[in-house]
Amino acid sequence: MKLFYGRSQEGPAMNKRAIPFLPMGGIFDQDDVSAANSVLQQACAETGNFFPLPEEILFQEALAKHEGAAKAVAVNSCGTALDCCMMALGIQPGDEVVTTPLTFVCTAGAVIGQGGTVVFADVDPLTLNLDPASVRQRITPRTKAIIPVHFSGLACDIEAFDRITSETGVPVIYDAAHAVGAKYRGKPIGGRGKASCYSFQSNKNMTCLGEGGAVTSDDAAFAESVRQKKTFGYVYGPQLRVVTIGFNYRMTKPQYAVGLTQLAKISRVIAMRQRAMRRMNDLLRDVNEVIPPAGHGPDHGSHLYVIRLNTDRVSFTREAFIKRLKEEYGVATALHYPAVWSWEAFAALGYNEEKAGCPVAAKACKQVVSLPIFPRTTDEDCDYIAWAVKQALADLKG
Ligand SMILES: Cc1ncc(COP(=O)(O)O)c(C=O)c1O
Structure with a gap:
């Protein structure tokens, strides 16, 4: 149907049509389907298994490299990535964590999940990212972490947050749910702050078969704490040890395989x-x-x-x-x-x-x-x- 709006000041009329808000934020193609199928076929063979997960190691290495971090620990969502970081920092009742009100609920929920208190700071009016000046005003002796969100995929003022950490000792955990592939001053963001938490849920720019997440960090000891939280507190060796109370936040083999093909096209x-x-x-x-x-x-x-x-x-x-x-x-x-x-x-x-x-x-x-x-x-x-x-x-x- 051709439409004409006689009083329109906005250029020629256009044909009306439906533009949906898609549930898939990236591109899912035949290469992703083939990657999932191929690991499924291997796993279903008589000698196959869903463990061990070489794809997990490969995905973590590829992600760490892509995001410019020393380490990546893949988990099953950004929500659990944030939970693991709060646990690895030892957040507990009485502790305060500063974050933005303009975010998905789980950024703040991760703090409350550990019994901590959320302290909201304001955002920059231009970028809508957490405003470092507002964060400074919220810091008290009880502040144990700051969680800025790279809102919409635009990196926060990372250098300003680095300065806050060096002056106060408060670590920064970035919520990078929107920000796989984003850069700050031309460089990847995954090694900045104490850690960054990514989402690979289906509406993000890449997905691990609908759900997925990761923590990246340049701090190997912190990444190891997160890894333990993700896998029952296990430390593997000649004798399996359980060194902390941990959980099962792992993805499945096909998800890691698809993570690799998705990362290749991000x-x-x-x-x-x-x-x-x-x-x-x-x-x-x-x-x-x-x-x-x-x-x-x-x-x-x-x-x-x-x-x-x-x-x-x-x-x-x-x-x-x-x-x-x-x-x-x-x-x-x-x-x-x-x-x-x-x-x-x-x-x-x-x-x-x-x-x-x-x-x-x-x-x-x-x-x-x-x-x-x-x-x-x-x-x-x-x-x-x-x-x-x-x-x-x-x-x-x-
Ligand atoms: C800013 C932000 N943080 C965290 C999450 C949670 O991601 P996930 O669904 O992978 O747990 C989302 C999801 O939309 C998000 O937008």
Whole structure:
């Protein structure tokens, strides 16, 4: 159906279509299927087994190299990666951990899981990453860790966090769930801070058959503590020892095999995403009602394309905008993220906006809208999405 909007100021009318928010953030091809099939076939042979896992070692080595870290320990999710890091740091009741409110629940949940207290610091208004200056104001003698998130795939101000660690001794664990392949000043991020936690869940830029995660670190002793937490506290040797209370956070053999094929194409996936995101930034640059995301240069991991509805300039709500985009123009969106304190489980623990005192994050959490940009998003898709954004804004302005 050809549409014509007589009052449109936003360029020629476009054919309406549906742009879904895909559940798969990367590219899953025949090479991934073949890798999974081949290990399954080996495992199912009469002499085969699901153990030992040479693919685990190969995946960990490849990931460590790719992310510029001395060590990588693969686990079954980023949630468990963060849990292992909190355990390896010995977080316990009375300890405080500083993090961002603009994140997925498990960044903060990992702290609470160990009995610790989450202290929210504010974000930078441009990048939406944790603001090191705000973090400094939150540090007390009880602060045992800082967890910045490389939000959307854009690396945090790592040097500023390095300075905080060298001045205060507080270690930094990066939540790099969005950031496989991201760089900081042209270099991989996985060896920075005490450790970095990655997600390979299916909507990320690469996946290990739907779930997966890893901890990378330059600190071999810390990586070993994480490895023990992942595998029942085992230390292998002539005699098996159990040296700490540990758990089973392992992935399966086909997942490690697919992790290798996914890792081999992550640069291509990121380049495809970056291209679409740069185009979106160009298309939305002059739209005063939205704030496009910062910094889609070559270092950006480009996992999410998060715009903000400039609520200072419009009289309608973000929810009305999202509804109009979907119902009138077929463009699906997602929310990354409601503020952590706004979830009922965190509210029940006493966390709230007022207590957190993070005005920039509080506002951003009510403005963010993630647009559906994926590796195979074409120029035409970008043009349509940008047109739909402008149309929806014009409709709502009346
Ligand atoms: C910032 C952030 N941290 C952690 C996670 C958890 O990742 P996983 O699903 O692998 O546990 C996510 C997942 O979306 C995330 O966005």
